[in-house]
Amino acid sequence: MSLRNRELLNLVVVGAMTALGFASVYIARQAVVSTASLSYAALFFGLYLVAHLVARYAVPYADPYLLPMAALLTAIGVTEIYRIRPGDAFRQGVWIIIAVGVFAATLLVLRRDYRRLESYKYLFGLTAIGLLALPALPGLGTTVNGARLWIHFGSLQFQPGEIAKLCLIVFLAGYLREKREVLAQGRLKDFGPLLVIWGGAMLVLVETNDLGSALLYFGIFLAMLYVATGRLLFTGIGIALFLAGSYFIYTQVAHVHERVTIWLHPWTDHKVYCALTGQTALRQDCGSFQLVKSLYSVGNGGFGGTGLGKGTFETVQGHPLIPYLNTDFIYSALAQELGLIGIAAFLLLFMVFVLRGMRIALLADDGFSKLAAAGLTFGFALQTFIIVGGILRIIPLTGITLPFVSYGGSSVVANFVLLAGLLLISNRANAPRDR
Amino acid sequence: MNRQITKLAVASLILLAALIVATTYWQTWASAGLAERQDNAIQRVAQFRIKRGLIRAADGTILATNVRKNVDGQTLYFRRYPTGRLFANLVGYSTQVRSRAGLEQSENAYLTSSNANLSTIFNKTLDKIKGVTITGNDLVLSVRPSVQRIAMQQLAGKCGAAVVMNPKTGKVYALATQPSYNPNLVENHFDRIKTTNAPCQPAAPLLNRATNGLFTPGSTFKVVTATAALDSHKFTPESTFYDPGYCIEYGKQVSNAASPDGPVESFGHPTLAEGLQHSINSVFCNVGKALGAGTILEYMKKFGFYKDPPIESPADEKAPSGLYNGGRLFFPSHPSTQVDPGRMAFGQERLAVTPLQMAMVASTVANGGVEMEPQVLNRVVDSHGHTVVRIDPQKLTRVMSPQTASEINSMMVAAVNNGTGGEAAIPGVSVAGKTGTAETGTSGINTTWFICFAPADHPQVAVAVTLQNQTGFGGQTAAPIAKQLMQAVLSPRSKK
Numbered sequence: 035m036s037l038r039n040r041e042l043l044n045l046v047v048v049g050a051m052t053a054l055g056f057a058s059v060y061i062a063r064q065a066v067v068s069t070a071s072l073s074y075a076a077l078f079f080g081l082y083l084v085a086h087l088v089a090r091y092a093v094p095y096a097d098p099y100l101l102p103m104a105a106l107l108t109a110i111g112v113t114e115i116y117r118i119r120p121g122d123a124f125r126q127g128v129w130i131i132i133a134v135g136v137f138a139a140t141l142l143v144l145r146r147d148y149r150r151l152e153s154y155k156y157l158f159g160l161t162a163i164g165l166l167a168l169p170a171l172p173g174l175g176t177t178v179n180g181a182r183l184w185i186h187f188g189s190l191q192f193q194p195g196e197i198a199k200l201c202l203i204v205f206l207a208g209y210l211r212e213k214r215e216v217l218a219q220g221r222l223k224d225f226g227p228l229l230v231i232w233g234g235a236m237l238v239l240v241e242t243n244d245l246g247s248a249l250l251y252f253g254i255f256l257a258m259l260y261v262a263t264g265r266l267l268f269t270g271i272g273i274a275l276f277l278a279g280s281y282f283i284y285t286q287v288a289h290v291h292e293r294v295t296i297w298l299h300p301w302t303d304h305k306v307y308c309a310l311t312g313q314t315a316l317r318q319d320c321g322s323f324q325l326v327k328s329l330y331s332v333g334n335g336g337f338g339g340t341g342l343g344k345g346t347f348e349t350v351q352g353h354p355l356i357p358y359l360n361t362d363f364i365y366s367a368l369a370q371e372l373g374l375i376g377i378a379a380f381l382l383l384f385m386v387f388v389l390r391g392m393r394i395a396l397l398a399d400d401g402f403s404k405l406a407a408a409g410l411t412f413g414f415a416l417q418t419f420i421i422v423g424g425i426l427r428i429i430p431l432t433g434i435t436l437p438f439v440s441y442g443g444s445s446v447v448a449n450f451v452l453l454a455g456l457l458l459i460s461n462r463a464n465a466p467r468d469r
Numbered sequence: 470m471n472r473q474i475t476k477l478a479v480a481s482l483i484l485l486a487a488l489i490v491a492t493t494y495w496q497t498w499a500s501a502g503l504a505e506r507q508d509n510a511i512q513r514v515a516q517f518r519i520k521r522g523l524i525r526a527a528d529g530t531i532l533a534t535n536v537r538k539n540v541d542g543q544t545l546y547f548r549r550y551p552t553g554r555l556f557a558n559l560v561g562y563s564t565q566v567r568s569r570a571g572l573e574q575s576e577n578a579y580l581t582s583s584n585a586n587l588s589t590i591f592n593k594t595l596d597k598i599k600g601v602t603i604t605g606n607d608l609v610l611s612v613r614p615s616v617q618r619i620a621m622q623q624l625a626g627k628c629g630a631a632v633v634m635n636p637k638t639g640k641v642y643a644l645a646t647q648p649s650y651n652p653n654l655v656e657n658h659f660d661r662i663k664t665t666n667a668p669c670q671p672a673a674p675l676l677n678r679a680t681n682g683l684f685t686p687g688s689t690f691k692v693v694t695a696t697a698a699l700d701s702h703k704f705t706p707e708s709t710f711y712d713p714g715y716c717i718e719y720g721k722q723v724s725n726a727a728s729p730d731g732p733v734e735s736f737g738h739p740t741l742a743e744g745l746q747h748s749i750n751s752v753f754c755n756v757g758k759a760l761g762a763g764t765i766l767e768y769m770k771k772f773g774f775y776k777d778p779p780i781e782s783p784a785d786e787k788a789p790s791g792l793y794n795g796g797r798l799f800f801p802s803h804p805s806t807q808v809d810p811g812r813m814a815f816g817q818e819r820l821a822v823t824p825l826q827m828a829m830v831a832s833t834v835a836n837g838g839v840e841m842e843p844q845v846l847n848r849v850v851d852s853h854g855h856t857v858v859r860i861d862p863q864k865l866t867r868v869m870s871p872q873t874a875s876e877i878n879s880m881m882v883a884a885v886n887n888g889t890g891g892e893a894a895i896p897g898v899s900v901a902g903k904t905g906t907a908e909t910g911t912s913g914i915n916t917t918w919f920i921c922f923a924p925a926d927h928p929q930v931a932v933a934v935t936l937q938n939q940t941g942f943g944g945q946t947a948a949p950i951a952k953q954l955m956q957a958v959l960s961p962r963s964k965k
Contacts, residue, residue: 206901257480261473301506307616318508330511332495333503350540350565370511374496378489385485390895392478398470404470415481419488426491446738 037098038090039465044102045086051077052109055342056266058065060342067120074116077127078109092141092463098395103387104453110380111439114367115360116341122360122441130442133450140454148458152402155208163234178277195247196435196448199413200455201250203258207405210262214401218263231255232275240283243252245290245419246432250413252276257412260403261395275400289325297320297430300329325431327356328366332425339373346370360441362433365422378432381422386413391456397463407459410452508570514565517545522558522580522605527642527847530614532556533573544602547656548573548901554649556615558677559782559845562657570675572608572845575783579849579857580605586857602743604852611640611847616957620645621702623950628669629936630678630824632843633954636832636922636931638862639841641780642958644825646678671939678704680780680787684935687919687943688748688889688908690816692830692877694744696770698756700873706742706880716754718811725750745880746888747903750815757814762804765813766792771868772833773799773840778825779865780843790822808882816907828933831920834881835901835928838874840865882925890919892948899925902951904943915939923955930958 053075060071080103108130114122123418137303144151151158151383207353210217232252256272259265284290292309306321307313318326332417334346346355347367369377391411398404414437421440424431435445492767495503495595502513515778524533532555534574548563550556561571569577571596578584582593582605585625591607596603607674620631624647642645648667655662677680715724725734744752769775774790775798792799792808799819801807812818826841833840842863849858870878881901884890890902905918923929932954934947 069895078749130748199807257477261470261477264470264473267569316508318506326508327511330503330506330509332492333500334511334515336495336500346511349510349514350517350545355514369492374493377492377496381485381489386480388481388485389478392474392481401470404474408474412477412481419484419633423484423491426488426495428487428491441649444885449817 036379037096038086038094041089041098041101042086042383043077044099045082045105047084047310048076048102048106049111052078052113055109055113057118058341059343062341063117067116071116071120074112074123074127078105078112078130080136081131085137087324088141089139089457092138092263092407093446093463094210095466096457097312097390097464099385100453100456102392103383103390105385106449107383107438110368111364111436113342113363114439115441116202117371118347118360118367125443126441126446132443133447136447137450137454139408140456144454145461148455148462149222149400149402151204151209151391155205159205159209162198162201162205165194168194179269189232193377193435193442193444194446197451198255199250199417200448202411203406203409203413206258207402207409210258211401214262215258217268218265220265220267225431227277232272232279232283240287244432245280245293245430246434248280249276249432250417250420252417254409254413257416258409261408262401262405269378292321293430293432296325297427300326301428324357324363325425325427327424328363329427331356331363332369335370335373335377337374337399339369339371342371344371347430356446358433362421362440363425364440365425365436366438374383384418387411394456394460394463398459399463403462404457407456410455413451414449416440471959473565474822479585479784483579485513497818498848503886511564513568515545516563516577517565518602518893519581520602520604521548521563522582522607522850522852525608526556526610526612526614526617528615528821528926529615532610541692546602548652550652552614553653553829554622555614555649555685556612557649557652558646558675558679559644559784560652561783562652562655567655567659571677571783571786572610573779576608576782577847579608582606582851584849584857585826588855589857592851596612604853606724606848606857609848609850610845611642611960612644612845613642616643616954617645618943619643619957620950621647623648623953624936626668627819627936628667628678628938629934630682631932631934631954632679632824632828633932633958634828634832634843635939636835636841637845637926639832639843640847640862641843642930643954644677644679644845646676646682647811648672648674648961650674677782677786677818678935679824682823682935683788683790683793684824684916684918684937685907685909686790686816686820686822686827687905687916687918688750688816688891689821689823689830689903689905689920689933689943691745691748691814691904692766692821692834692881692903692920694756694765694814694833695741695754695877696772696869697760697765698741698766699876700869701760701764703760703764704741704756706740706876707742708741709738710744710752710753710755712736712739712749714751716758716811718754718758719810723750723754723811742876742880746883747879748779748884748889749771753814754811755874757810757812760810760814762801762808762810762813765810766801766804767809771866772826772830774826776828777821778843780825781846787825788823790820790821790826793821794819816905824935827918827920827935828931831903831922831933832928832931833868834874834877835922835925835931836874837871838869839867878925882922883923887917889942890921890948891945891946893919893921893952893955895923895959897950897957898923898955900927900952900955901928902948904948906939906942906944909938913940915942917941917943917946917949921948921951921955923959930955 056071056075096393256269260269302317306313395407397402421434421436423429433441437449524918536549538545561568561573563573580587620643630646648665650662665672712951777787842865846860851857885893885900885902888903893902900923902921917936920933922928932951934951939946
């Protein structure tokens with residue numbers, strides 16, 4: 035069977051699973067949702083059929099599993115968003131249509147040779163910095179939940195960090211391919227760029243008050259540096275610098291300090307000072323409210339879950355029990371309804387996606403492609419780890435999106451561009467040599 | 470670069486695998502702990518879909534039931550308590566806004582069918598698959614509304630508590646505390662509960678004084694001291710003392726209590742038995758000095774002091790009895806220097822005890838020296854009427870020899886027949902009892918006590934009654950209440 039036919043077959047399976055998902059939400063919540071939910075599955079299948087046809091034309095030799103997996107993840111996301119707030123699912127659906135459009139455009143524009151992007155690497159680098167600086171501009175940035183990650187034009191909110199991440203990976207792939215031999219020698223003066231980027235990550239951290247983003251960008255940088263140079267020492271030094279810098283910021287910036295305290299001691303037996311209200315309260319009722327409520331949701335899932343549509347997210351009066359449920363905490367919602375069995379399968383999907391991505395990096399035959407594929411894939415894995423690890427108290431909680439799943443336009447669009455990038459690289463690697 | 474990419478792939482997979490491990494932790498090992506957290510609103514709301522089990526008294530009276538409501542297309546079950554404040558502090562409540570208390574909290578697993586019995590798990594899974602409402606297991610308690618009602622009426626308008634139990638089985642017949650509250654108001658009218666008036670500060674209507682209230686035991690503690698004195702073979706009931714009306718400790722006089730009709734009495738050369746009969750402080754002061762605080766503490770521990778009483782109430786609704794220092798339970802590492810044994814022997818020092826603990830002391834004497842576990846739960850019954858668990862009487866420990874128990878029994882009978890406890894005497898029944906009048910620090914205001922059991926030769930009921938802020942003596946204030954409670958158990962049909 036040809037690669038694209040395999041992809042089509044997988045998409046049919048995904049379409050059937052989506053229909054089942056929406057059907058079970060509909061059955062469980064008949065009082066709240068309508069039969070229209072069932073048309074979502076058809077809509078999505080149609081949409082991905084279009085994506086498939088574009089892929090068939092533009093990247094015939096690309097990996098056949100990535101698109102179906104991305105489709106399944108977005109479908110799981112939309113199903114859960116629909117179950118939480120049906121209105122949001124419609125907006126998310128519109129964003130997915132836009133994202134598939136951007137995906138198709140990316141494939142079509144870059145189908146001949148994406149490697150020309152390499153010559154614009156500094157432009158990408160500057161764009162990344164510019165995008166990251168945007169939320170800091172007065173009048174444009176919004177502080178949500180103590181972190182400055184959003185910009186808004188009128189009613190439209192946008193998280194420029196998601197796009198900046200992709201630009202950064204393209205820049206690093208180009209830059210590191212060029213400088214890798216020099217860097218690998220490990221002369222002291224070559225640590226310059228490393229220090230500059232470390233400084234940049236720390237600036238982002240101070241600027242946005244967000245530990246998660248800094249960790250994500252710096253983690254991607256270190257991973258790509260390692261792939262380019264093969265020097266584990268650089269990564270070690272980088273991690274040490276990051277930890278030292280983070281510790282310093284932890285002692286200086288109250289918001290970051292608060293986040294770490296919440297992570298280490300989410301529950302208190304006695305009332306402590308609560309910065310939100312200025313009074314004293316138990317920490318689980320104040321600073322760690324979100325983390326704790328989300329953990330209760332995960333815990334309530336148990337082994338088998340409550341079943342799609344049957345989780346408890348609201349009080350009897352309809353007040354939400356868990357904040358930011360369809361964006362930052364969608365994992366907690368899914369964990370409650372799918373249970374350990376379902377959520378483990380869900381995480382395995384991420385693992386398979388990462389394996390396919392890394393396989394593309396292995397098969398690619400030029401440095402730029404290898405670095406870009408490894409960077410994109412690692413960025414995907416690390417972002418998943420940062421948000422879910424934060425929810426599960428492995429690391430301090432920071433609000434970033436779960437790739438493909440969370441509600442949010444910029445995130446969905448950026449991840450589809452990431453997917454397009456991986457397909458382009460894969461297509462080139464698998465294509466017959468005698469073109 | 471492929472070597473590095475392979476390693477990076479492994480690292481990425483480890484990161485993601487860590488997420489699976491952490492999720493497994495929260496959804497299996499930590500799941501129960503999370504569910505028990507008081508601020509876990511998800512659990513609370515989710516459990517309103519479960520038809521909680523009923524709570525019944527021993528005679529079948531329903532103490533907690535459900536009201537069905539349709540909200541947002543879902544069927545939810547809210548609690549209602551038909552007997553109102555009668556059993557409020559024992560049964561507790563299960564609400565959305567204030568979580569749970571009492572047996573509703575501690576027995577939540579049974580009431581929601583989340584207990585780990587095989588048959589319950591089977592039934593619940595079957596209900597889940599069939600999509601029908603999960604029904605909890607019912608609790609059948611040992612408490613008797615007829616006895617409880619008398620206790621609540623007698624305590625009404627006062628601050629105090631009463632415990633009535635079977636000394637042979639440990640089954641509790643009544644566990645009363647006043648002021649109380651109406652559990653049906655907790656969800657929506659909690660402010661009305663907070664403004665309860667009572668002749669004590671704070672009124673604390675939510676406090677279960679029977680299991681969680683700490684009071685100075687006064688002379689009822691002489692039963693513990695006498696146990697230590699006789700069981701350690703340092704004294705016999707016939708040991709004689711010289712009583713000038715006071716005992717000298719650290720060079721100072723520690724007086725006997727003033728008699729109801731005059732100044733401090735002196736009894737000449739009383740025996741230990743007479744010391745208990747007439748509640749003579751100087752006798753026990755001398756016993757305490759001779760025994761040392763260490764020996765008394767040893768017997769306190771045997772009686773279960775320094776531990777939460779093993780009744781089914783939630784851990785935060787019961788308190789250990791013992792010495793308290795600055796509001797904290799205090800077990801002296803060097804009793805001989807840290808504790809005043811003379812005052813301790815007649816129940817002052819820094820002693821603070823729960824009425825339940827004193828009821829356990831009376832029960833132990835009644836039961837020939839063997840202490841039984843106090844229990845309010847008789848049976849757990851599933852929704853089909855099958856008994857899931859039967860809670861059998863549980864022997865805790867032998868506190869004293871049968872001979873010591875029999876000697877103290879006789880001494881307590883004398884206290885009722887011809888001593889301070891006369892008000893508790895029941896015609897035709899031999900009653901054993903001990904009065905207590907504990908100083909509170911405010912002159913003329915006492916905590917009064919009576920602990921007793923009857924019939925003395927084959928005990929069927931043991932009682933402890935405590936009243937706060939009394940001007941009279943334990944024999945006048947608490948003993949008459951205890952008498953009525955004993956009668957209610959001994960002839961349940963004549964007293965309705």
